[in-house]
Amino acid sequence: MPASMKLIDTDLSRQILAPEDPQGYEFLQALVRLHGVPVGYVKLPVKDGNFSPTDLRKAIFEQNGSAIRNHLLRDWLATSTSDKFDVEDFISSPHESDDKQWPLVTVAVCTRDRTADLARCLDAISHLDYPLLDILVIDNAPSARDTEQLVRESFPQARYVLEARPGLNWARNRAIEEARGEIIAYTDDDVVVDSEWIKAIARVLVENAEVMAVTGLVAPYELETEAQVLFERYGGFGRGFERKWFWVDTASGESVARLHGGAGKFGTGANMAYRRSVFDLIGRFDVALDVGTVTNGGGDLEMFFRVLKEGHALVYEPAALVFHRHRRDYDQLRAQITNNGIGFYSYLVRSAINYPDERMAFVRLGLWWLWWWNIRRLLISFARPSAFPRDLILAELRGSLIGLTRYQKSRRMASRIAQSFAHGETSALASKEERKS
Amino acid sequence: MKQARADLKQIAVRMIDLSEPIGQLDDVSNYRSARVFVMWKDHLLGRVDVPTHRQTVSAMRLRDAIVDALGPRLINAILRERYALEGESADGEAAQLPASVSVSVVVATRDRPDDLRRCLNSLVAQQSVRHIEIIVVDNNPASGLTPIVVAEFPRVMLVAEKRKGLSYARNRGIAASTGDIIIATDDDVTAPADWIEKLIAPFNDPNVAIVTGNVLPLELETRAQCLFEMYGGLGRGFERRVFSRDWFDQFRTAVATWEIGATANAAFRAAIFHHPEIGLFDESLGAGTHTGCSEDTYLFYRTLKAGFTIVYEPSAYVWHKHRREMKSLRRQLYNYSKGHVAYHLLTLLSEHDRRALVRLCLRLPQEHLRRIFTRLRGRSDYPLSLLLLEMAGNLAGPLALWRARRQVKREGPSEPYVPASERAIAVQGHCSD
Numbered sequence: 093m094p095a096s097m098k099l100i101d102t103d104l105s106r107q108i109l110a111p112e113d114p115q116g117y118e119f120l121q122a123l124v125r126l127h128g129v130p131v132g133y134v135k136l137p138v139k140d141g142n143f144s145p146t147d148l149r150k151a152i153f154e155q156n157g158s159a160i161r162n163h164l165l166r167d168w169l170a171t172s173t174s175d176k177f178d179v180e181d182f183i184s185s186p187h188e189s190d191d192k193q194w195p196l197v198t199v200a201v202c203t204r205d206r207t208a209d210l211a212r213c214l215d216a217i218s219h220l221d222y223p224l225l226d227i228l229v230i231d232n233a234p235s236a237r238d239t240e241q242l243v244r245e246s247f248p249q250a251r252y253v254l255e256a257r258p259g260l261n262w263a264r265n266r267a268i269e270e271a272r273g274e275i276i277a278y279t280d281d282d283v284v285v286d287s288e289w290i291k292a293i294a295r296v297l298v299e300n301a302e303v304m305a306v307t308g309l310v311a312p313y314e315l316e317t318e319a320q321v322l323f324e325r326y327g328g329f330g331r332g333f334e335r336k337w338f339w340v341d342t343a344s345g346e347s348v349a350r351l352h353g354g355a356g357k358f359g360t361g362a363n364m365a366y367r368r369s370v371f372d373l374i375g376r377f378d379v380a381l382d383v384g385t386v387t388n389g390g391g392d393l394e395m396f397f398r399v400l401k402e403g404h405a406l407v408y409e410p411a412a413l414v415f416h417r418h419r420r421d422y423d424q425l426r427a428q429i430t431n432n433g434i435g436f437y438s439y440l441v442r443s444a445i446n447y448p449d450e451r452m453a454f455v456r457l458g459l460w461w462l463w464w465w466n467i468r469r470l471l472i473s474f475a476r477p478s479a480f481p482r483d484l485i486l487a488e489l490r491g492s493l494i495g496l497t498r499y500q501k502s503r504r505m506a507s508r509i510a511q512s513f514a515h516g517e518t519s520a521l522a523s524k525e526e527r528k529s
Numbered sequence: 530m531k532q533a534r535a536d537l538k539q540i541a542v543r544m545i546d547l548s549e550p551i552g553q554l555d556d557v558s559n560y561r562s563a564r565v566f567v568m569w570k571d572h573l574l575g576r577v578d579v580p581t582h583r584q585t586v587s588a589m590r591l592r593d594a595i596v597d598a599l600g601p602r603l604i605n606a607i608l609r610e611r612y613a614l615e616g617e618s619a620d621g622e623a624a625q626l627p628a629s630v631s632v633s634v635v636v637a638t639r640d641r642p643d644d645l646r647r648c649l650n651s652l653v654a655q656q657s658v659r660h661i662e663i664i665v666v667d668n669n670p671a672s673g674l675t676p677i678v679v680a681e682f683p684r685v686m687l688v689a690e691k692r693k694g695l696s697y698a699r700n701r702g703i704a705a706s707t708g709d710i711i712i713a714t715d716d717d718v719t720a721p722a723d724w725i726e727k728l729i730a731p732f733n734d735p736n737v738a739i740v741t742g743n744v745l746p747l748e749l750e751t752r753a754q755c756l757f758e759m760y761g762g763l764g765r766g767f768e769r770r771v772f773s774r775d776w777f778d779q780f781r782t783a784v785a786t787w788e789i790g791a792t793a794n795a796a797f798r799a800a801i802f803h804h805p806e807i808g809l810f811d812e813s814l815g816a817g818t819h820t821g822c823s824e825d826t827y828l829f830y831r832t833l834k835a836g837f838t839i840v841y842e843p844s845a846y847v848w849h850k851h852r853r854e855m856k857s858l859r860r861q862l863y864n865y866s867k868g869h870v871a872y873h874l875l876t877l878l879s880e881h882d883r884r885a886l887v888r889l890c891l892r893l894p895q896e897h898l899r900r901i902f903t904r905l906r907g908r909s910d911y912p913l914s915l916l917l918l919e920m921a922g923n924l925a926g927p928l929a930l931w932r933a934r935r936q937v938k939r940e941g942p943s944e945p946y947v948p949a950s951e952r953a954i955a956v957q958g959h960c961s962d
Contacts, residue, residue, distance in 0.1 A: 158600075161600060161604060162596050162597075162600055165596045165600055165603055165604070166592055166593070166596050169547070169551055169592045169595065169596065170551075170588075170589075170592060295589075296589070299587055299588065299589045300587045300589060300590065301584075301585075301587075302582070302584045302585075302587075335593055337590060337593070339580070339582045341582070343583075405582065
């Protein structure tokens, strides 16, 4: 069984402190930051219930030297104004001047029946370092009024909105409807956001008019159980520590599916933000996808794909950092990995239906992924049994196959939901996306 | 506004200086990409290619691209600056040459009045403490196009050379020059104001006989211009290099003198032109002859063989306007390929350097095959038609050399170079007669 890991958060520009209690852990994983911006991870063994800060410091520079160097260079280039440069200026150049005109940003938390998680999430959101926030809690088809009570009593700065139609994408679309900000940043209730999260997102969108979507780094909140460690080993949600720019020249026939069809590389719905105006151009989230429907996922990936397919730019910005509390329980992990398979293939089917020009590329991608990710890993697990639990690989393979048929079914169910709720103002909610199709 | 791809121009060439804040790149949205040359304190760090996506390139994206492409170089430049010795310049370049050293610039031209005017404008604007003599050699006096342009520049001297060929023209200009250092450049070149001082600084080392500089594309508007850069262009990178007899001797196949640079941007100690083992440019090589080029590489060859040093100084850059038309590009590459073979044959025949045979019979065919395979496997965008054209040029090389040498026999050799001091005595002696 993989060992649990003590997670610490260190900033080079501050003192590196010993964590309170590495007792009982075999490993320690430090998220290394410089001026608050994450630059990498460092993993260290814990000896006799303790670790040496000297070793930590050494490991930081051994493993993250180039990331630190690039971070300093970017800061220096961003703030340099004079011809008189020196190493001292270079080391101490301030991280970004904060004299910007920041736009109003809506933070949307979509939740369902998880008040303990939500309380932690909203607590972190209320510590965000950002001057103009509009906090929205979208309560999706709740079974009780606990969420409403929690928000109204403990977080009066947040707006509570009930979305009765079940499905995460109904909730996300409701957030678009309710948002007051020009930018909508989505996160989930099992997430704890970093205080710089929104600033990092807004900076990219303010300085780059052509960018329509920003995804960010999702780090583990804790790695206490086997299931959590396995999820990180499986790939986790993090997508590295370098800012990445994605753009496809669709006008001259480049295929988005071929280049970026595996949209999971951009990040996840737990940490994504959009210019609100982009939804008028490319439509809203597909209500037949994601958690709460039979597709169980894929709604975020499908939107990443659509942003690129419609010719817009997407940026992965690791400075936009959130912490995700992975499922603690092994059965929950297995269910989630099955759902990943269902969600991913539902996204492929949905996109292949809606974009005939990308259809062949999606078929190829679907087959390749089935072989490369599912079947090949399964074969490896027979040769090297310790690599990754076989039942998890089988779970995803099963999910992938199920996922091939789920989208059409979900589509029918979504239109039934839309009909049954189609009275009063809710009819206006039928997304532009639906009108299009 | 977004543009259809067909309307897009190729590559926007820009230069930025890191001692100023990095702004966004405006006016690049109708290009496929932007090629940004990055300066830091008079030092050319390197280049970055940024796709435009038919938009303005934001400062943030440009900064990311610079750090990705040039991060280590930038760190080195900063550290070198920090740990520089007293009185040493930031990039370790040599100090300025004494003001008493005089310089002549020789520009050979043939019926390109507009290019020549632009070139001369940048030459008369050179910032220097020393006397700079500018000599234009008209290689087609019959047309009368060149004297009109030269007349606009009172400081510029005009000499005529009727015999066609860049080597004849350059040699004529060199014979007329009085400088201790002679700089060769082309009429389709423009230079920044500090070019000459940077280019001649390495002559502080007495063993340095030639300095070559970097040649950057002035524009990459057309496909032909981009292909010329892809072929290799005229620049030789952003790292300073020193070539010596040791380097010359280390080759088992032919000496790769084409890595040194080109006479679009090169400075020569005048003394080498009357050195018994070096002399002037070989008239059977060079533009305007049957061989088409290589007069510069052959001079580099003889200079290194004589034991002198050549320095490639990348910070001394000029801008070169590549041919815009596909037709001119094809002619140029065909000529280069002819001249390349002619050069090797000449080192074999005149210098008895058998390494040329290895190059001609083994390496060159191998290289062509490798490039064709790379192209066929889709690992390169360089067109197959140009590869075939280069091979055809190579095959035409021997005949071209034979014809060129026959022509030189007919037309006679250039006048030998007489050093300016001895010349003065000769003139005085002549007067006293």
